[in-house]
Amino acid sequence: MTSRPLLFVAALLAGASFSAIALGQGFNPDASIRIGSLYEPQNLDNTAGAGQGINEAFNGNVYEALFQLTDAGTVEPRLVESYEASEDGLTYTFKLKEGVTFHSGDPLTAADVKYSIERVTAEASKSSRKRSLSTIAGIETPDDQTVVITLSARSISLPYNLSYVWIVNDAAGDITSAEDGTGPYTLAEWRRGSALALSRFDGYWGEAPSNGEVIYTYFTDATALNNALLTNAIDIITSVQSPDSLAQFSGNPSYTVTEGASTTKELLAYNDRVAPFDNVKVRKALARATDKARLLNSIWGDYGTLIGSFVPPTDPWYVDLTGVDAYDVESAKALLAEAGYPDGFTFTLDTPDYDPHPIVAQFLQTEYAKIGVTVNINIITANEWYTKIYQERNFEATLQEHVNHRDIVFYGNPDFYWGYNNPDVVKLIADAEAAGSEAEQFEKLTEANKIIAEDAASNWLYLYPQIVVSAANVTGYPVNGLNSQFFAYDIEKAQ
Amino acid sequence: MALPFKPRYCCDTPRARTSAILAYTLRRTLILIVSLFVAAVVLFVLLRLLPGDPANALLGVGATPQQIEAARAQVGSDQPLHVQFGTFIGNLARLDLGTSFVSRASVLEEIGNRMSVTLPLTALGFLIAITLAVPLGMLSAIRADRWYGAAISVISQLGIAIPVFWVGILLVTLFAINLRWLPSGGFPLRGWSNFGEAAIGMVLPALTIGLVMGASLLRYVRAATLDVLGSDYLRTARALGAGFTEALVRHGLRNGAVPVISILGIELATTFLGAVVIERVFSLPGLGSMLLLAIQQRDYPNVQGVLFVSTLLVLIIGFAADLAQRLIDPRLRGRTRVEA
Numbered sequence: 001m002t003s004r005p006l007l008f009v010a011a012l013l014a015g016a017s018f019s020a021i022a023l024g025q026g027f028n029p030d031a032s033i034r035i036g037s038l039y040e041p042q043n044l045d046n047t048a049g050a051g052q053g054i055n056e057a058f059n060g061n062v063y064e065a066l067f068q069l070t071d072a073g074t075v076e077p078r079l080v081e082s083y084e085a086s087e088d089g090l091t092y093t094f095k096l097k098e099g100v101t102f103h104s105g106d107p108l109t110a111a112d113v114k115y116s117i118e119r120v121t122a123e124a125s126k127s128s129r130k131r132s133l134s135t136i137a138g139i140e141t142p143d144d145q146t147v148v149i150t151l152s153a154r155s156i157s158l159p160y161n162l163s164y165v166w167i168v169n170d171a172a173g174d175i176t177s178a179e180d181g182t183g184p185y186t187l188a189e190w191r192r193g194s195a196l197a198l199s200r201f202d203g204y205w206g207e208a209p210s211n212g213e214v215i216y217t218y219f220t221d222a223t224a225l226n227n228a229l230l231t232n233a234i235d236i237i238t239s240v241q242s243p244d245s246l247a248q249f250s251g252n253p254s255y256t257v258t259e260g261a262s263t264t265k266e267l268l269a270y271n272d273r274v275a276p277f278d279n280v281k282v283r284k285a286l287a288r289a290t291d292k293a294r295l296l297n298s299i300w301g302d303y304g305t306l307i308g309s310f311v312p313p314t315d316p317w318y319v320d321l322t323g324v325d326a327y328d329v330e331s332a333k334a335l336l337a338e339a340g341y342p343d344g345f346t347f348t349l350d351t352p353d354y355d356p357h358p359i360v361a362q363f364l365q366t367e368y369a370k371i372g373v374t375v376n377i378n379i380i381t382a383n384e385w386y387t388k389i390y391q392e393r394n395f396e397a398t399l400q401e402h403v404n405h406r407d408i409v410f411y412g413n414p415d416f417y418w419g420y421n422n423p424d425v426v427k428l429i430a431d432a433e434a435a436g437s438e439a440e441q442f443e444k445l446t447e448a449n450k451i452i453a454e455d456a457a458s459n460w461l462y463l464y465p466q467i468v469v470s471a472a473n474v475t476g477y478p479v480n481g482l483n484s485q486f487f488a489y490d491i492e493k494a495q
Numbered sequence: 496m497a498l499p500f501k502p503r504y505c506c507d508t509p510r511a512r513t514s515a516i517l518a519y520t521l522r523r524t525l526i527l528i529v530s531l532f533v534a535a536v537v538l539f540v541l542l543r544l545l546p547g548d549p550a551n552a553l554l555g556v557g558a559t560p561q562q563i564e565a566a567r568a569q570v571g572s573d574q575p576l577h578v579q580f581g582t583f584i585g586n587l588a589r590l591d592l593g594t595s596f597v598s599r600a601s602v603l604e605e606i607g608n609r610m611s612v613t614l615p616l617t618a619l620g621f622l623i624a625i626t627l628a629v630p631l632g633m634l635s636a637i638r639a640d641r642w643y644g645a646a647i648s649v650i651s652q653l654g655i656a657i658p659v660f661w662v663g664i665l666l667v668t669l670f671a672i673n674l675r676w677l678p679s680g681g682f683p684l685r686g687w688s689n690f691g692e693a694a695i696g697m698v699l700p701a702l703t704i705g706l707v708m709g710a711s712l713l714r715y716v717r718a719a720t721l722d723v724l725g726s727d728y729l730r731t732a733r734a735l736g737a738g739f740t741e742a743l744v745r746h747g748l749r750n751g752a753v754p755v756i757s758i759l760g761i762e763l764a765t766t767f768l769g770a771v772v773i774e775r776v777f778s779l780p781g782l783g784s785m786l787l788l789a790i791q792q793r794d795y796p797n798v799q800g801v802l803f804v805s806t807l808l809v810l811i812i813g814f815a816a817d818l819a820q821r822l823i824d825p826r827l828r829g830r831t832r833v834e835a
Contacts, residue, residue: 042597042792123565131559176599192598192605193780193788195684217681217778220787223664224778227679231671383793386551391563 027492030212033474035486036225036234038241040193040218043176046166047120047127052403052484056238057196057216059485063166063181066094066113067159069405071478071487073261073314075160079108079167079182089154089436094147100205102169103179103186110141115170117149117162129164132157132409154434156441160406164483184209184489194218198488209489210476229255235474235493238486240467241355243300249469259303260479261314262466263405266360268349268459270397273419276347277397281339283456287325289332289371295363296462299356303465309453310408312463314482316438317408317445321453332371344372350389350398353379357399360461390417401464405482408445409433411452420457424448512825519821527810534806538799539583548572549596549793570596570795587803593796595789602800605785609801612682613774613781616700617767623705624712624762632716636724648717654710659769663703663776670699680777700777704770708762715758719751726750753824760816764809 039053046054060068060078068078077083083094100108117139120127135155140148151158172180179187184206185198199213217234219225222242228234230248240246249255268286270277277283296304305313308321336344351361358379365375380388389395402410412429414421425448432444452458466481473494478487550566567573571582586593592602631647638644671679677699683689723729723743728750732742771783782801789797821827 043599048599123561125562130562189684191682191684191686191780192600192608193784194682194778197684215684219778220784221775221778224680224776227667227672228681228778231675231679233678233681382791383548383551387548 026494027210028495029210031493033211033214033236033488033491033493034234035214035216035236035238035488036219036228037216037238037486038219038222038225039239039484041196044179044187044190045174045176046164047122047125048176053218055484056481056486057198058166058179058181058183059483060183060487061185061198061214061489062179062183062187063168064183065163065165065167067163069160069163069482069485071260071480071482071485073316073405073480073482075163077159078163079113083159089156089434090151092149092151092158094149096145096147097205098145100182101203102172102182103201103203104169104172105203106169106171106180108167108182109144110147111144112170113147113167114139114141116167117165119168120165127164129161132161133165154436156433156435156438157406185214188213207489210492211488214488214491229469229471232471236468236470236477236491238468239481240469243303246301246303246467246469254472256470256472256474258468258470258479260466260468260481261312262305262464262480263312263314263407263482264401264403264464264466265307265310265312266356266399266401266461266464267310268360268364268397268461269400269418270458271393271395271417271419272421272457273393274396276339276341276345279339280455281335282341283459284325285332285335285339285371286368286373287456287459288328288335289373290364290367290459290461291327292461293327295360298363299359300462300465303467305463305465307460307463309449310402310411310458310460311449312405314480315406315408315445316442317449319446319449321450324453325456329370336371336373341372344368344374346374346376347396348376348378350378350380350385350395352385352399353381357401360399393417393419403484408449408452411448411457418458420452420455422451422455422457425451425455516818516821520818523814523817527814530810531807534810535584535587535803538802538806539580542795542798543576543579545793549795551793583799592800592803595794595797597792597794597797602796605797606782606800606804608686609780609782609785611686612779613767613770613783616697616704616773616779616781617763617770619697619701620704620708620766620770621763623701624709625759627705627709628712628716632713633720635713636717636720639721647713651710651713651717654707655714657707659703659707660772660776662707663700663773666699666703667776680779682779696777696779700773700779703773703776704766708766712755712758712762715755716751719755720747722754723747723751749823753820753827756816756820756823760812764812767808767812768805 037053037056039051039056041054041057042051044054044058046058064078066078066080067075069075079097079100081095081097083092085092094113096108096110096113102108102112117133117136119125121130121133121136135151135153135158136149137152138150140150142148149158155161167182168175169180172178177190182205184201184204186201188197188199190196195215195217197213197215200209200211217228219228222240222245225234225237226242226245226248229237246257250257268290270283270286272278272283292306296306306322308324311318336342349361349364351357358377361375361377365377368375385398385400389398409429410416411420411422412426414426428444428448428451432441432448435441435444466479468477468479468481470477474491476490476492478485548567549572550563550570564573571579574582590603592606594601595605598605631651635644635647635651639648667679670677678696680696680699682696683692687693724747726747728746729742732746733739737745768783770781771787773779774781774783775787782805785797786801786805788794789801
């Protein structure tokens with residue numbers, strides 16, 4: 001008789017565990033997610049020239065910021081519980097979330113936030129975001145949970161700009177080879193040239209990750225990266241860079257191919273300071289002489305997007321401007337003649353030596369020959385590009401890929417390498433930053449966007465596709481990879 | 496049976512032999528040091544001749560002039576060349592290869608990490624090459640008149656003609672993608688402490704190196720064996736009653752080994768430096784991929800460090816090959832001239 005209740009309990013337990021499995025634990029909460037990437041970080045500090053790979057591995061995973069740029073492109077509070085701006089827009093008061101601790105166990109305080117922001121704005125910082133935080137005039141910490149930032153000029157993008165500022169423990173010291181962040185993962189292991197492993201941080205303040213560890217494996221060769229996915233050595237490729245390889249994944253039920261929204265723009269940047277590119281008609285003529293659809297198709301097949309200006313569709317001030325200087329060889333010739341170059345001219349195109357620039361340069365050479373313009377292709381290394389073009393502005397025209405989100409502001413800086421200087425645009429971009437509302441900011445930037453397109457400030461060739469390929473049993477990864485981020489905490493791997 | 500006479504060479508007594516070898520080792524070491532210094536100077540000059548500032552490795556689009564200056568000061572590229580050179584040589588003398596501009600990691604430590612991949616890879620590839628080339632090369636020479644002798648020779652020609660990365664891709668396609676026997680590449684995160692995985696990961700890349708290196712080695716072994724077969728001393732030994740195999744092993748191997756060792760030394764050095772292609776195909780974190788990345792980033796301390804250490808290794812390989820030849824062949828010991 002005693003065995004009956006036991007049996008009954010056993011049956012109950014069995015039923016309960018069955019339903020737990022049926023009810024949605026379809027994924028393994030301790031799974032190891034293996035991510036393959038071509039972008040190995042050079043060190044672990046995003047203010048010390050580590051490259052885009054560190055954003056991919058660490059943003060939102062190991063380090064968090066006051067705000068987070070989500071994969072959908074919105075800016076949301078992260079370590080901030082609430083915040084308010086003063087009437088004049090010059091003082092921001094941030095209340096920090098309670099109960100947040102660093103991986104070392106120290107609690108998050110206002111002093112850490114002050115330290116972290118000053119790390120980016122410091123003299124020695126190599127952060128590309130330094131300039132956008134230059135309006136910060138002072139940081140006060142009235143108590144452990146409150147940070148007050150005063151600005152020298154209104155800056156509507158402050159929350160957005162703060163989304164790049166990792167909150168680091170002020171006691172951490174050098175973080176080029178170690179970390180102390182607040183994110184859902186800690187750094188477990190790093191082998192240079194090969195891989196970087198993150199493991200779940202059990203003291204995380206927020207929702208626990210859907211997996212136990214994440215391993216980023218780095219490749220220098222795109223074929224080797226694809227082979228790794230084909231042989232089940234990795235689960236996800238963060239960003240496919242070889243269009244030819246897509247055929248082996250698309251249409252195969254074992255893999256999922258996703259095309260997200262990218263912010264990487266391929267452009268022919270003229271030196272707008274020098275003749276003949278100081279002439280808007282010449283710039284428009286070259287834009288009209290470029291069959292961008294054919295170019296994009298020859299490089300990426302059916303992937304990628306045509307753009308009519310520097311602004312990708314994920315920026316809030318996007319408008320479709322592809323019709324402004326649409327492909328039209330006859331009108332290009334007419335414009336060149338009006339500009340005083342009926343027989344064309346010759347220019348040197350400084351071309352970075354890595355893909356896709358050399359192919360794009362050859363394409364342009366053929367295209368422009370049709371309107372009498374001769375292109376001399378000069379192949380240079382990325383390093384030479386930086387010295388010759390970015391620093392010395394010693395060039396006529398160049399090819400470059402610009403990866404950032406919301407970077408139209410470069411056209412508001414007449415001192416930028418391409419030397420575009422339209423006072424209306426400079427004013428619109430400055431006014432947009434000082435705007436009292438997002439609506440006003442968006443309106444001004446949309447206006448600026450239209451003007452740079454009309455001026456053909458540069459020749460925006462196409463927007464790269466952002467393609468993620470994964471094994472079919474893996475879901476929940478970000479598809480847009482804005483600013484190279486790759487949040488791993490929602491990734492689920494089927495049991 | 497042994498020869499009834501003993502040929503006489505310069506250093507015939509054991510003592511004379513030892514002192515001749517010692518003297519040679521000393522001279523050869525001196526040359527090694529001088530070569531190393533010359534290599535260091537050439538390295539320094541060549542790297543500085545390239546356009547672009549090394550400080551750019553630290554900067555991105557958006558850098559201000561102050562950031563650029565700060566970066567130049569950090570990497571020392573704002574110093575005059577002779578100051579940079581003095582620092583460079585001084586550090587080398589103390590075996591301090593500096594820290595990387597980009598990763599800020601110790602160059603020597605990083606080279607050590609990478610060596611734990613490149614050295615076993617090269618050694619294993621080399622072993623496979625010798626294991627294939629020596630017996631097959633001898634066989635194809637001895638049995639040159641048979642179909643298989645000719646076949647070995649033809650196949651080895653093919654092996655020489657095929658580029659090494661293509662052999663790698665073929666092996667990956669066959670053994671990793673189609674058969675799923677071996678991984679397509681990569682090295683475990685925790686390195687050799689995960690021995691099984693690391694060793695399995697070495698199989699395909701080492702096989703690739705072994706096959707390609709073995710093919711060219713085979714031709715030299717074959718040529719050396721043919722030389723020996725046609726030599727007077729072999730005929731004499733046989734005339735004195737030695738069997739073919741005995742004559743070949745006793746007298747032929749030693750004589751044939753001398754030219755083959757020269758080639759082995761060169762092949763080993765080439766493979767060591769050429770492993771970069773293999774490392775790329777198989778995503779191995781070896782010395783080659785470190786060099787390639789460092790060159791792209793103009794990371795001078797890393798480039799200098801890798802080139803210096805690999806130059807040192809190549810010189811040591813040459814040294815070892817020369818020494819081995821002198822140990823094998825007494826005729827070479829008496830030579831005063833040193834082939835560097």
